[in-house]
Amino acid sequence: MTTAKTTPSAPLAPPSMLDGLKRIKVPKSFDLLSEQLQAEIMSGNYPPGASLPTERELVAATGLSRGSVRESLRMLEAQGLLQTKAGRYGGSVVAAPTDALLNRHINVYAKGRSVPWTALVEVRQALEPTVAALAARNRSDDDLAELRRIAGRLDQAAANDVPAFLDENANWHAAIAAASRNDLLRALYSSVSGLMMEASQIKNFASEEIRQKVMLAHRRILDAIERRDEDAARRRTERDVQAYARYLEAVVQATGGFVDSSDLQR
Amino acid sequence: MTTAKTTPSAPLAPPSMLDGLKRIKVPKSFDLLSEQLQAEIMSGNYPPGASLPTERELVAATGLSRGSVRESLRMLEAQGLLQTKAGRYGGSVVAAPTDALLNRHINVYAKGRSVPWTALVEVRQALEPTVAALAARNRSDDDLAELRRIAGRLDQAAANDVPAFLDENANWHAAIAAASRNDLLRALYSSVSGLMMEASQIKNFASEEIRQKVMLAHRRILDAIERRDEDAARRRTERDVQAYARYLEAVVQATGGFVDSSDLQR
């Protein structure tokens, strides 16, 4: 090393060899393989249903050990990209990511970051009016029939059966989301909605009065969806969601505490 | 076996032993462990930063082999719940799920399911007005300064530097999302927004005229955010997003084709 390194009196600004260097991350073998496989799959060369090579073939192709190969496969499996079957003619098959998987990941994110309850309400506030509007636009007759059935069961349960009411309410939201005919929107909305429901149950949110209001609100929205009136569906949902948000705020004020998702943790 | 099994003339309705049985799914060891660890982490007993037992301790505690334990850890790592370091005093520590991870999962979902471009637009249409409104409500002075800087660079790039323009536009959206002070909303919006940007780039969407309109729209929204005018921010964003959607529809009509996310796949 030259003495210039530490002498402050160096005549020229010493061009350090360090300049061209950045943080070096040593990749792990299983990371490399899993990224490679993921790229391959997402490139479209392996559509859902396509079979991956067997573990032993991957071992031969990559030069890695079977353990490392398996760790890579587990990573893709955890992301919902793969599904693995044992036995002869088994193996790993490319899978279409499911709503349930995305739901889990959103759950992990929300709980892991302790996303406050208010934030969930805000996201719902953003999504639900559009969901309703799209449902009004794209619903099928079957969707409508299903919504009617759920609304009926909701009416029945509203009077005395709180658990059933909450359950049917969840079904209601899921059904509207399905009717919107937008996979991504449905998945996102269902996740957030489910997260909130969970919180509502814990907070014992379904008073008699609330249940009645929810019921009526659903009826009005159902009406708009039936008439395929997008604007009405959107406006009515906006109103309901805002009312809910205000009510929530009042409750938070009343209980004086800050309600966050840690309440969700059993 | 009794002969009654196949005789149709059995006097009584034969109460079959099969009645109480349902489909049995044999669990894999690594699935069991990973679920157990995930439950433990999400229960809050292990907040981000907490250390998990070492692999060999887990082996001792569970009776599984180290390979199975490692496969479990890889699954959690792929979900963003863990981060593992090698070396003495290394090991697995609980991590707070990052936006990047959720982004990846949403990408996997959208591309894996070939979510059409129009669906992305719809989700954006749902999220962006609320994002803008919340940004107007919750922005800090630093947020505002950052937005101003980006708007300035956007103006500069609009005339001739399309790549820089697209880049700064992405920054703009990210900055607004950050100013909304809602982690989940920010993560969801950034993901969807990024997905759309990618598509826009490929479709060569940034004509001179469009760039000018985008610039003006941003200026108007920036103004509303500066004045902390939630309603204005929401309304203006709604208008812009709708205009964008209509423009998109026109382009789709013109090209005559159906544009879906498979265009994103290289």
Next chain:
DNA sequence: CAAATACCTATGGTCCAACAATTGACCGCA
């Protein structure tokens, strides 16, 4: 001939043991 049955075997699932690579802490020296 048809149906039930018994193998057959390729594939993932699991375990074990060993060694390599990594990395923070510790210690000794100048």
Next chain:
DNA sequence: TGCGGTCAATTGTTGGACCATAGGTATTTG
């Protein structure tokens, strides 16, 4: 005090072996 080397615990990776699973196929059976 600061620097460098050593140490040791922990993950990373490999190889091999055997078990469990499950679809196909041949065989037996009626």
